[in-house]
Amino acid sequence: xxxxxxxxxxxARARGTIDNIDAALIHLLxxxxxxxxxxxxxxxxxxxxxxxxxREAQQIRRLRAxxxxxxxxxxxxxxxxxxxxxxxxxxxxxxxESRQV
Numbered sequence: 001x002x003x004x005x006x007x008x009x010x011x012a013r014a015r016g017t018i019d020n021i022d023a024a025l026i027h028l029l030x031x032x033x034x035x036x037x038x039x040x041x042x043x044x045x046x047x048x049x050x051x052x053x054x055r056e057a058q059q060i061r062r063l064r065a066x067x068x069x070x071x072x073x074x075x076x077x078x079x080x081x082x083x084x085x086x087x088x089x090x091x092x093x094x095x096x097e098s099r100q101v
Contacts, residue, residue, distance in 0.1 A: 032084070033091075040092035044099045050092030056085055 007015075043050060060078055067077035 029084075033088070036088045037091065037095075040088070040095040043092055044096045050096055051089050059085075 040050070042048075060081060063077050063081050064074040067074040
């Protein structure tokens with residue numbers, strides 16, 4: 001039997017930091033989706049479309065700029081936002097459909 005090599009303390013600390021950041025990201029995403037659910041409800045109540053391309057374009061520009069300042073690849077930031085927005089729109093469409101029944 002081979003033993004698992006010991007993890008260097010510096011690596012363990014770095015991984016712990018990553019774990020904490022991942023937990024924070026999940027909580028932030030949960031809060032964001034609570035807000036977007038409210039937006040979806042308001043849109044459905046007012047008969048507004050689930051998607052707002054102008055707002056989405058503004059957000060992409062804003063987040064790309066923030067990513068650049070933060071030293072994060074703006075292309076990655078845009079892809080990440082696109083993934084989130086796609087999910088939000090899907091939720092908004094479902095909300096709108098449920099109100100039409």
